[in-house]
Amino acid sequence: xxxxxxxxxxxxxxxxxxxxxxxxxxxxxxxxxxxxxxxxxxxxxxxxxxxxxxxxxxxxxxxxxxxxxxxxxxxxxxxxxxxxxxxxxxxxxxxxxxxxxxxxxxxxxxxxxxxxxxxxxxxxxxxxxxxxxxxxxxxxxxxxxxxxxxxxxxxxxxxxxxxxxxxxxxxxxxxxxxxxxxxxxxxxxxxxxxxxxxxxxxxxxxxxxxxxxxxxxxxxxxxxxxxxxxxxxxxxxxxxxxxxxxxxxxxxxxxxxxxxxxxxxxxxxxxxxxxxxxxxxxxxxxxxxxxxxxxxxxxxxxxxxxxxxxxxxxxxxxxxxxxxxxxxxxxxxxxxxxxxxxxxxxxxxxxxxxxxxxxxxxxxxxxxxxxxxxxxxxxxxxxxxxxxxxxxxxxxxxxxxxxxxxxxxxxxxxxxxxxxxxxxxxxxxxxxxxxxxxxxxxxxxxxxxxxxxxxxxxxxxxxxxxxxxxxxx
Amino acid sequence: xxxxxxxxxxxxxxxxxxxxxxxxxxxxxxxxxxxxxxxxxxxxxxxxxxxxxxxxxxxxxxxxxxxxxxxxxxxxxxxxxxxxxxxxxxxxxxxxxxxxxxxxxxxxxxxxxxxxxxxxxxxxxxxxxxxxxxxxxxxxxxxxxxxxxxxxxxxxxxxxxxxxxxxxxxxxxxxxxxxxxxxxxxxxxxxxxxxxxxxxxxxxxxxxxxxxxxxxxxxxxxxxxxxxxxx
Numbered sequence: 001x002x003x004x005x006x007x008x009x010x011x012x013x014x015x016x017x018x019x020x021x022x023x024x025x026x027x028x029x030x031x032x033x034x035x036x037x038x039x040x041x042x043x044x045x046x047x048x049x050x051x052x053x054x055x056x057x058x059x060x061x062x063x064x065x066x067x068x069x070x071x072x073x074x075x076x077x078x079x080x081x082x083x084x085x086x087x088x089x090x091x092x093x094x095x096x097x098x099x100x101x102x103x104x105x106x107x108x109x110x111x112x113x114x115x116x117x118x119x120x121x122x123x124x125x126x127x128x129x130x131x132x133x134x135x136x137x138x139x140x141x142x143x144x145x146x147x148x149x150x151x152x153x154x155x156x157x158x159x160x161x162x163x164x165x166x167x168x169x170x171x172x173x174x175x176x177x178x179x180x181x182x183x184x185x186x187x188x189x190x191x192x193x194x195x196x197x198x199x200x201x202x203x204x205x206x207x208x209x210x211x212x213x214x215x216x217x218x219x220x221x222x223x224x225x226x227x228x229x230x231x232x233x234x235x236x237x238x239x240x241x242x243x244x245x246x247x248x249x250x251x252x253x254x255x256x257x258x259x260x261x262x263x264x265x266x267x268x269x270x271x272x273x274x275x276x277x278x279x280x281x282x283x284x285x286x287x288x289x290x291x292x293x294x295x296x297x298x299x300x301x302x303x304x305x306x307x308x309x310x311x312x313x314x315x316x317x318x319x320x321x322x323x324x325x326x327x328x329x330x331x332x333x334x335x336x337x338x339x340x341x342x343x344x345x346x347x348x349x350x351x352x353x354x355x356x357x358x359x360x361x362x363x364x365x366x367x368x369x370x371x372x373x374x375x376x377x378x379x380x381x382x383x384x385x386x387x388x389x390x391x392x393x394x395x396x397x398x399x400x401x402x403x404x405x406x407x408x409x410x411x412x413x414x415x416x417x418x419x420x421x422x423x424x425x426x427x428x429x430x431x432x433x434x435x436x437x438x439x440x441x442x443x444x445x446x447x448x449x450x451x452x453x454x455x456x457x458x459x460x461x462x463x464x465x466x467x468x469x470x471x472x473x
Numbered sequence: 474x475x476x477x478x479x480x481x482x483x484x485x486x487x488x489x490x491x492x493x494x495x496x497x498x499x500x501x502x503x504x505x506x507x508x509x510x511x512x513x514x515x516x517x518x519x520x521x522x523x524x525x526x527x528x529x530x531x532x533x534x535x536x537x538x539x540x541x542x543x544x545x546x547x548x549x550x551x552x553x554x555x556x557x558x559x560x561x562x563x564x565x566x567x568x569x570x571x572x573x574x575x576x577x578x579x580x581x582x583x584x585x586x587x588x589x590x591x592x593x594x595x596x597x598x599x600x601x602x603x604x605x606x607x608x609x610x611x612x613x614x615x616x617x618x619x620x621x622x623x624x625x626x627x628x629x630x631x632x633x634x635x636x637x638x639x640x641x642x643x644x645x646x647x648x649x650x651x652x653x654x655x656x657x658x659x660x661x662x663x664x665x666x667x668x669x670x671x672x673x674x675x676x677x678x679x680x681x682x683x684x685x686x687x688x689x690x691x692x693x694x695x696x697x698x699x700x701x702x703x704x
Binding site: 252253339340343349353447457459 | 510511512513519521522628629630660661663664666667669670671673674676677678680681
């Protein structure tokens with residue numbers, strides 16, 4: 001069973017697919033819900049470019065994503081939707097420009113599968129709409145992989161230049177994208193050494209250019225590495241942690257999905273071997289190496305964590321997910337034909353549906369943020385203050401209310417507080433003020449209900465002054 | 474003329490095709506409407522301060538509850554091990570219907586339970602959503618000390634399943650055992666389609682294989698160009 005399509009129709013199909021994913025991502029952007037790292041990004045983007053460099057240097061990531069996002073906000077504003085679009089853009093770039101390279105090199109089937117896989121690998125949908133650097137890192141690493149293959153096959157300078165720039169961009173975006181970039185450079189070196197020694201000079205120049213571009217950041221990187229070596233929040237990596245990598249990457253919230261994805265990955269590795277054995281050495285090796293990059297990135301992270309201190313968590317593998325999509329699409333497109341190919345497309349479409357259902361739940365139903373915002377918007381009046389008692393969450397609260405609207409509960413002097421009503425967001429991280437304590441200052445509390453922002457639940461108490469006649473004052 | 478060997482081969486292939494089609498149909502039916510695979514749903518509670526019951530050795534802690542769905546896969550129970558003194562013995566979950574008839578009990582090794590955190594105990598119970606039940610927590614062979622059960626204020630915290638909470642015969646006002654209900658629920662249409670398409674893929678791959686598809690795989694294309702591909 002064949003389907004006759006003109007080139008225009010093929011382009012149209014790919015464009016429609018990319019547009020469908022764009023709309024899917026877009027529909028996940030209207031929740032007005034940020035988590036700690038996103039709040040950090042938003043806070044950092046309030047600075048100018050120099051402030052962003054300083055701010056990120058004192059954190060643990062390189063600065064490129066923040067600089068891209070800053071440029072974006074100067075053009076399109078800094079609304080939450082605008083910031084989420086910054087993260088969606090590289091995914092769509094991969095699904096269009098990246099897909100074009102895949103089509104040219106591996107054929108239309110591969111291109112179609114590439115777009116589908118990139119969109120439906122379960123972990124990618126969540127991070128495509130997060131105000132973080134992962135989708136950009138994914139984009140740079142994917143392009144680097146594709147251009148490295150072109151550089152190997154064609155040996156042209158422009159591809160080596162592409163490798164140099166994408167490697168530097170990846171390294172400037174996330175340190176584990178940097179690790180992946182080093183691995184790709186390593187694999188390219190070995191491939192050239194083996195089959196195209198006359199191009200080793202190009203490789204050397206490309207690597208030197210990458211390094212040169214990265215030199216300005218090295219002093220900051222050194223400071224960050226020193227800081228992280230002393231203390232970092234990531235917990236020790238155990239076998240249990242490693243086992244949990246797979247559900248993070250592949251779980252779709254229903255039975256056997258992680259296992260199915262793992263079987264698919266192993267099958268693709270086997271098919272890639274088959275391609276090598278059939279004399280299609282380049283394509284088969286490319287698919288296998290695309291698979292080895294995330295594997296070795298994880299191994300590097302685990303080994304570094306055991307040597308220094310825990311510095312690796314599974315989400316640092318997200319930059320490699322474009323390569324995983326390549327590792328899946330190249331062998332499968334070669335062996336799946338007719339009905340089987342259509343069945344694969346249908347499966348990927350259904351996978352997308354399930355992923356989307358999960359994402360909708362995660363983005364819109366998981367937290368009480370909307371109820372909290374609505375409650376406070378309808379109750380807080382001029383002269384009131386929102387008090388919070390969990391200081392760590394200030395970063396997140398900053399997104400919702402500025403410092404004139406909120407104050408740390410511990411800093412409020414009830415004796416002289418000038419507020420009409422205090423709306424206390426009472427978490428379990430600080431003792432709830434008792435009625436007796438409040439009465440001592442002439443205040444009283446009323447429980448308004450359980451609410452929360454992000455994954456931090458709290459009770460809201462309405463704290464008002466006791467009327468003079470009631471208090472006997 | 475068509476040879477006998479060809480006919481036999483053709484017949485064999487038809488039988489294999491029919492067998493694969495039958496397996497696929499059976500697998501689809503198992504997914505829906507039989508429902509061998511199910512989704513999970515976890516009851517939602519809010520974070521709050523925890524309080525302790527007395528030891529659940531001689532006296533049971535009892536939670537009255539109304540399940541939201543028919544099947545409970547596991548029950549998360551939060552005990553306190555009294556600074557490690559209560560780390561041995563067996564904790565029993567006794568389940569009673571609304572007429573206080575016990576219909577099952579589930580044992581759990583206390584040493585395998587977390588201290589001050591929820592431990593999911595597999596129960597695999599088929600109940601009736603919307604009806605009232607009781608779960609009693611009581612320990613046996615606990616040695617030096619029995620663990621305590623953690624509970625919280627019911628108002629606003631949930632889970633919505635919980636009603637009255639008792640320590641022995643006494644109701645603790647506005648209290649709710651720190652319990653997590655994990656249900657098994659039917660797959661939604663998208664999830665059913667997902668598994669059905671997995672079966673379709675496997676079935677069509679098997680059909681392709683037995684029809685000798687390997688030979689022709691390299692020649693054919695699923696999407697044929699009607700003009701130059703630009704490659």
